[in-house]
Amino acid sequence: MEHDVIGEWRVTDATLYRTALEDRDYRPLDVSAAAETAVQAVGVRANDRDAYVVPLFDEDGMEPTDEYVLYRPEKDQVGWYDTDFGITGTERFADASDLDTTSIAHRLRGWLGAAVEERGVDVDEETLPPTRIAPTTPMTAREREDELDALAEFVRDERRAEREEARAAYDSLGLSGAISRGRAVGPFGFVGEAVDATGDTLYRYQFLDADEETSLRTDEGVFVGNRCLLDARHGALPVEVEVRGVDGPTVTVRVAAGDDGDRQLLADAERDFHLFDLLNPVPFQRRLDAIDSVREDAGKRDLLAGARPLQFDVNAHANPETGIALNEYQEVALLWADGAADAVCIHGPPGTGKTRTLTAYVAYAVSQGRRVLVTAHSNQAVDNLLVGDSTREEPEPDTLHALAQSDDAELSVARVGGNSTNRVVREHYAGASVADAEVVAATTNGAATFDTNTFDVGVVDEATQASRPATAIVLNCTRKLVLAGDHQQLPPYAATEPGDDETHASLFERLLDRYGDDVAVQLRTQYRMHEAIASFPNRAFYDDALETAERNRTWAIGNLDPLVGVDVIGPESRDGAAKSYYNDAEAEAVAARVERAVNAGVDPEDVGVISAYSAQVGRVRRELGERGIEGVAVDTVDSFQGGEREAIVVSFVRSNPENRSGFLEFRDEGRRRLNVALTRARKHLVLVGDWETLGTRGPGRSAEESCADTYASLAAHLRENGWMR
Numbered sequence: 001m002e003h004d005v006i007g008e009w010r011v012t013d014a015t016l017y018r019t020a021l022e023d024r025d026y027r028p029l030d031v032s033a034a035a036e037t038a039v040q041a042v043g044v045r046a047n048d049r050d051a052y053v054v055p056l057f058d059e060d061g062m063e064p065t066d067e068y069v070l071y072r073p074e075k076d077q078v079g080w081y082d083t084d085f086g087i088t089g090t091e092r093f094a095d096a097s098d099l100d101t102t103s104i105a106h107r108l109r110g111w112l113g114a115a116v117e118e119r120g121v122d123v124d125e126e127t128l129p130p131t132r133i134a135p136t137t138p139m140t141a142r143e144r145e146d147e148l149d150a151l152a153e154f155v156r157d158e159r160r161a162e163r164e165e166a167r168a169a170y171d172s173l174g175l176s177g178a179i180s181r182g183r184a185v186g187p188f189g190f191v192g193e194a195v196d197a198t199g200d201t202l203y204r205y206q207f208l209d210a211d212e213e214t215s216l217r218t219d220e221g222v223f224v225g226n227r228c229l230l231d232a233r234h235g236a237l238p239v240e241v242e243v244r245g246v247d248g249p250t251v252t253v254r255v256a257a258g259d260d261g262d263r264q265l266l267a268d269a270e271r272d273f274h275l276f277d278l279l280n281p282v283p284f285q286r287r288l289d290a291i292d293s294v295r296e297d298a299g300k301r302d303l304l305a306g307a308r309p310l311q312f313d314v315n316a317h318a319n320p321e322t323g324i325a326l327n328e329y330q331e332v333a334l335l336w337a338d339g340a341a342d343a344v345c346i347h348g349p350p351g352t353g354k355t356r357t358l359t360a361y362v363a364y365a366v367s368q369g370r371r372v373l374v375t376a377h378s379n380q381a382v383d384n385l386l387v388g389d390s391t392r393e394e395p396e397p398d399t400l401h402a403l404a405q406s407d408d409a410e411l412s413v414a415r416v417g418g419n420s421t422n423r424v425v426r427e428h429y430a431g432a433s434v435a436d437a438e439v440v441a442a443t444t445n446g447a448a449t450f451d452t453n454t455f456d457v458g459v460v461d462e463a464t465q466a467s468r469p470a471t472a473i474v475l476n477c478t479r480k481l482v483l484a485g486d487h488q489q490l491p492p493y494a495a496t497e498p499g500d501d502e503t504h505a506s507l508f509e510r511l512l513d514r515y516g517d518d519v520a521v522q523l524r525t526q527y528r529m530h531e532a533i534a535s536f537p538n539r540a541f542y543d544d545a546l547e548t549a550e551r552n553r554t555w556a557i558g559n560l561d562p563l564v565g566v567d568v569i570g571p572e573s574r575d576g577a578a579k580s581y582y583n584d585a586e587a588e589a590v591a592a593r594v595e596r597a598v599n600a601g602v603d604p605e606d607v608g609v610i611s612a613y614s615a616q617v618g619r620v621r622r623e624l625g626e627r628g629i630e631g632v633a634v635d636t637v638d639s640f641q642g643g644e645r646e647a648i649v650v651s652f653v654r655s656n657p658e659n660r661s662g663f664l665e666f667r668d669e670g671r672r673r674l675n676v677a678l679t680r681a682r683k684h685l686v687l688v689g690d691w692e693t694l695g696t697r698g699p700g701r702s703a704e705e706s707c708a709d710t711y712a713s714l715a716a717h718l719r720e721n722g723w724m725r
Helices: 003-008 031-042 103-107 141-180 216-220 263-267 282-295 298-305 328-339 354-367 379-387 400-405 423-428 468-477 507-515 531-541 584-599 614-626 667-678 708-720
Strands: 052-057 064-072 077-082 090-095 184-195 201-207 227-232 239-247 250-255 273-279 343-347 372-376 413-415 439-443 457-460 481-485 520-522 563-567 573-575 580-582 607-611 633-636 645-651 681-689
Touching: 031 052, 031 064, 031 103, 052 103, 064 103, 141 184, 141 227, 141 273, 141 282, 141 298, 141 468, 184 263, 201 239, 201 263, 239 263, 282 298, 282 468, 298 468, 328 343, 328 354, 328 520, 343 354, 343 507, 354 372, 354 379, 354 400, 354 457, 354 481, 372 379, 372 468, 379 400, 379 413, 379 423, 379 439, 400 413, 400 423, 400 439, 457 468, 468 481, 468 507, 481 507, 531 667, 531 681, 531 708, 563 584, 563 708, 580 614, 584 607, 584 614, 584 645, 584 681, 607 614, 614 633, 645 667, 667 681, 667 708
Parallel strands: 343 481, 343 520, 372 439, 372 457, 413 439, 457 481, 563 681, 607 633, 607 645, 645 681
Antiparallel strands: 052 064, 064 077, 077 090, 184 201, 184 273, 201 250, 227 239, 227 273, 239 250, 573 580
8 A cells, every 4th residue: 555545545434344254264364463553554543542543455455445443552452343243233342363364354454565654754752742641739629629619700700800890991981981982882762662571671772873784793792691881961871781682783771680770761762872881791601601511520620620640642653644734843743632632732932833733633633533623712813723814715725724625625614603704704614504514613602502522622722812711611512622822922811810829820821830841742943033033032931942944034124124122211101091101202213113114115014013001002003194104003912912014113111210110020921921022023023112111120029020130131132132223
């Protein structure tokens, strides 16, 4: 059997061998040796994790067929579907030594022929995980329950904090401020009332600016179950309401329990009403429900807590074939993901091909008959995993979209949820049948629609930005987790302040904390940045483990240096309404650097400006507008995670005699935000800031609480290389 023939064989196109087995005049054959050779060459696991799939040859020749048997190496047993066993037949196993003259042995003969070649390449055993990884410290049964109790309380605290934060924002803005900032939906006119089955009064409102295409759900984000403030000018409002119905341009609400506002005003047809969103309780309830469901399964509960051994079974001699070219680190990560019985972490630093690796794994898992759920914490991240930079005219190569749309489509895909804004996703996958799909894409929240163990595998991209309760939703509906992310970048968003507990951490980080580095495999070749741009993040955040690919090692834009520091001494100012800082001197310097990049030939749409503070975003946009520069993306660090541009200019904003840097100096959060800012540019990165303020520990901060030393080291790096202006 030739190498390329093995590569084309797919278990999804094959069936378990059916026969009423009997001895015939076949030459005896070493069934164990043949099966072992097949395992090394093909490396296809069955859903029964201790068994491998072994393709059979045809009766009279040496061509592979669409039939297979199962082989259990540890027990040296072969399985098939015995049609002479029971009334309708059944799957059974027998010792390999008892099958040496049967049709099974005869049809395995090709595996002992000289033409058989192994698929894949040998992998250094030291790069593979141990077969069993135990937690670094044990947990009692009570501690495991307490762990889940703490997670549930964390969800409730987050729900409470998010509502309180939104209410405080409204109290500060008022109705006029909320309208001017685009945070209030309206105006609405009252159109009627009714009484529901529980006796509560329902109030119905029509969106006054509606046209035939208006959908409050799609266009304005008004969802059933949302808690909102209903307000109107010149009245004894607002009143807190719960959205009970959304139908095109109309919304139906009822007054929330405990609110004693003037209900007569709600039915005033002469008033214009507005809605201000306080809380969408659905995601929080889904997380609580997932924690409860996981709690009932001891294996899943202990995985969420990090309290049980994790198992790996990796065949180092049988690299999975995917049709997607991978580098050596990505190939090893694919082996880890395939070999994990419970969970695995793929650590993908910026530009190392994390999404490509996940795509290859998903394609391989589907080829082995597994159904896969692919998720992320946001709709944008899910769509990026699904279609990447595909356009309606052309799929991006080696994406799930490209595989699904190829002439010999290798997998079928469905997208869950109606909140995707990606045109390619909406056109091809939003309406596809979930029941018939081999790959289903959804946000972690959207995965709550699936029952326990609906999927064989759950792939979570950007897993370090998903909270543990959110990931619990995916854990509940899958049998195995493949978590991919970078714990050196931004953590999950939280409305509450992190304390000494670890409830705020992602499951990815929890597993690293509980099991150590053995539970993660790292991708190490970065394809995003010029070598000079990558040098400091590599040293400061990744222990010099990253390698720069040859193709991007010397990328350049004209005569612009790849990395530039600009030292600007303030002064900073505070925007009281936004509770944020801005720095006009930096805004001017940033605009000048953007203009220089544009004049060097960079399309403005391929230039990004990252600001540490939201108030600075407006100042930079104003400066760019005055210079006639349009199309440049200007936003905060959080908005840029996962993105990249040809050129990036960063404004750190803080500049004061006391050397106060605020959250930029937080030991963990500050370093993570800095890492994100430093790793978005491909060819030209400019860092604008007051390096004295940034690199000096602020008043009252201990060395353990501050990352000023990281900024000081970065400034020294810039100066040593002649890159500071």
